Amino acid sequence: MTEISCSMCGFIFDPSAYLRCTECPIKKGCQLSCCPNCGYETVDIEQSSLVRFTSRLISIFASGEK
């Protein structure tokens, strides 16, 4: 379970548990999740391949330094 915290109201939720996006025509590749408490759209960094790539790079550099 990946939880994210809404940037607007601080509500912590699991984006996969809220399926309001399923009817959005541009959902493919979309990394935004709608907060079930206030409706604000929060970016889900776990969905981003760019974030995963950067994290891997950082960990490679970090392990290299050690």
Add this chain to the structure above:
Amino acid sequence: MDCHTTNSGSTLAGVGSIALVGHPNVGKSVLFQRLTGQRVIVSNYPGTTVEVSRSALRDQPNITLVDTPGVIAFPPKSDDERVTEQLLLDESLNAIVQVGDAKNLRRTLLFTVQLAEMGVPMVLALNMMDEANTRGVVIQHQKLAERLGLPIIPTTAIRNQGVKEIDSVLRTITPINLKISYPQVIEDLVTELSFHIPNAPISKRAMALLWLSDDKESEQWLLQHAGSSKVDTLEKILAEAQKSSSLSLSEIIQNTRLDYIRELADDVLTESGSHWRGFSASLGTLTTHPVWGVFIMLAVLYGMYWFVGIFGAGTLVGLLEENMFGEWLNPLFTEFIQKTIPVPFISDFIVGEYGLWTMGMTYAVALIFPIVTTFFLTFGIMEDSGYLPRLAALSNRMFSAIGLNGKAVLPMVLGLGCVTMGTITTRVLETKRERLLVTLLLALAIPCSAQLGVVMGMLGSISLAATMIWGGVVMLVLLAVGWLAAKLVPGERTQLLVELPPMRLPVASNVIFKTLARLEWYLKEVVPLFLVGTAILFILDKTSMLAMISNVGKPLVSGWLGLPPEASVHFLMGFLRRDFGATGLFIMQQQDLLSPAQVIVSMVTITLFIPCVASVMIIKKERSWHTSLGIVVLVFGLAFLVGGLLRYALLFFGWS
């Protein structure tokens, strides 16, 4: 079968049922499994498609435990939440077990108070205690239990910690008698309403408070159990009371509960880093102050203007577009393509005036990329520091001060999301008329943050005055739309923020990762559309239709808006995405084809356009083809009307 009267004061014994309730994702299902561990019956709640699980308690097989759908608070906003409330109103429960998130004590307590007021025997399981401890959250749960008058058990359900204690407490549990002191107007109403409310599985006081909070489920329950004439009487009492109060009754109730919880949490909660929290609390108060808050907001907006407009759209775009693409990449790539592809039509399609690379990719990478990067970085800092919700709270207060209430105002205050999703959420509105109106207002004036960032950045690189005029006009249109929405779609404003998260120093990794994720999302959405737009322009150019479009658009674009005829093409591309149109207009400004006044007029007009082709698709899906066409025509007309009026206003004030 249920056989227990909740308000009898007896302890839990014999047969009956217990409801497991709480916010979504707080570990209810895990606790349900721990407490039951036997055969589970999953069935739709009567009259709904929402599933509810029931199973006998492991150590008390005559007692059924009901796992209810997650609730944020009452009144319910979704079908799932409605089912949980129906269950509480319809089933004579032996007890309620609230599963709360120990990490979010204030939010948990807001729901605890609502449940405790119901008078049903209750226990609060403060779950995820291990995570709370790791984060330095210390809760004096015994003191909290004394103050609330109900048993509180710290649990980590996933590790089976505290589960036995819940089971044991459930054997001796007694009804709760929590009474918060509401303002006199509410207390008087509760007393009066209680005379008319029949006996219910929850206390009459709780039923009256639900009714005063505009709760539809309690209204339905009263219609069924008290009859329509009684409900009419209650409605008359309510209408009379509302007349004498400037705030809605639900807001008064909510604010009283929030004050109570704030004081309660301060008394029992300790979090690490209290020195910083003192400073952060003062800063947080200042940011929402009616006077200082506005000054801080202006300072933040100026910082944003400088970083996005001057640095992003000026310095970085200059480096990328003029130096990297203009002087190096584009000439090199053009030469390579022209040599390897000797067919002029194909090479033009890639590196010509309307080429996929020279226009589409250059727009996306050299122009849009630096602007959105700086914008998303600023936005990430505002989010991570906790300033963004305070900005929303400040705007909310400003909107309220000028009388903008009503359900339709909420999307305006949020205002930073995607119009496409906003259109889907209009389903929550009750009538077809309301849904249609809010859809129109969303398409007309609700800004998408990314697109606003692009337009603001481009204007920022021109001048501060231009940015301020653009911002002022867009804000005026927003306020006019909000006023119209409040008149046409009346109703109580939904509570925007339950609780403001604390102000804190932004964490660099959070900001950077959020920016990267947003950039990826934005570029994935924008680059294909920019390439499609460029391909359309290429075809129009090759078929000599571009000149025709410029001529057709001349009376409107040149005659009314006072812009060069070539701007017609960019307005046409604005239908795909308004930031694509804006980028074309920005290029015209860079080529000295637009004066400062023309830039402002064109940018205001394009900002008020339909946001993107996806939003039109979803309007069509949610409404119909003729409705979406009508909305497009209306939005198009209003955007040009405002643009033209602004042109004459600028001329009047000496702008050329």
